Amino acid sequence: MTLIRGTCLVGFPELMRDLGADPEPVLRASGIALDAVGDIDSFVGYSHVMDTLESAARVTGAPDFGLQLAQRQDMDILGPVSAVALSAPTVGEGIAAIGRYLAFYSRGLRVSLAATDQPERVLLGLAFMIEDPPAHRQTTELTLGLTLKIMRLLSDSRPLCVHVPHDPVSAPDTYERHLGAQVRFAEPSMGFTLRTRDLDRPLGHGGELHRCVTSYLDRALADEPPSDERSDLVASVTTLVRHLLPTRRLMIGVVAAHLALHPKTLQRQLAAQGHTFDQLVDSVRRDVAGKLLRDTDMPLGQISGLLGYSEQSTFSRRCRHWFAASPRAARLALRVSAEVN
Structure with a gap:
């Protein structure tokens, strides 16, 4: 499970109470301990935080929670x-x-x-x-x-x-x-x-403070056990693919240039981790498509363009592959699933 420090919920209990609701049942239902809220040394599941905030918006009637x-x-x-x-x-x-x-x-x-x-x-x-x-x-x-x-x-x-x-x-x-x-x-x-x-724009002065904090964080991250999440390379490629999708410039050479790598080097490093560039692109497209279908009323043709497809028919074919349904049927199913969960 991907974790995040408890400080991500600083102010949560106070906001809930100010909006007339008890924070403890919402936190308990999402599996988050009250004493972890606001604690820099505590970790909570990131997905649990997402559930907590969605529930809080419903309970308080505050869509801008x-x-x-x-x-x-x-x-x-x-x-x-x-x-x-x-x-x-x-x-x-x-x-x-x-x-x-x-x-x-x-x-x-x-x-x-x-x-x-x-x-x-x-x-x-x-x-x-x-x-x-x-x-x-x-x-x-x-x-x-x-x-x-x-x-x-x-x-x-x-x-x-x-x-x-x-x-x-x-x-x-x-x-x-x-x-x-x-x-x-x-x-x-x-x-x-x-x-x-x-x-x-000038910001700080670098110097001793910057070097000390950088050294501390380098050691802290180096001491962490290996993560079972996706590697930094895969995460970086995924992020770049997500931003490049609607530009129609989504080529491995463009992504490799952002990472200061030769395209063949990027291909080789991804293969060593069990991935290909095309697979990552398809995975990102599926994720973006699912969110846009579930969370927006955007026309299907526009979604197709944002995914980098020149033809809506291509999006329709991939949608059937990803969700075993047409885009319209997938939109309905994804929304029903979100409401149930």
């Missing part, structure tokens, strides 16, 4: 990862430090920076690295809301756009109030479009 919870949290929930980011010389290096050391907080979340077709813009991508996760729109919105607060702390600027991978679950002005930036819904992945120049 995740966004509200983000307002009660700050960068400190990351522990020493926040210190290594804030002491980095530039904003870009601070984000890179978070991406490198986020495994200290959880291996279930990945952060990446990717170029766009416009040199003045860059995509800050976020992805849950959990196989077959439960419905998690509230966790997505909590993650986006908190990341936005972190970005404002680092760069003192707003993103050009917030990318939400599902249809709105609250009124549009609710997102504007919480996020204060342009929001696009039903996107193929979650993240932010940033100004490239913002990454060059």
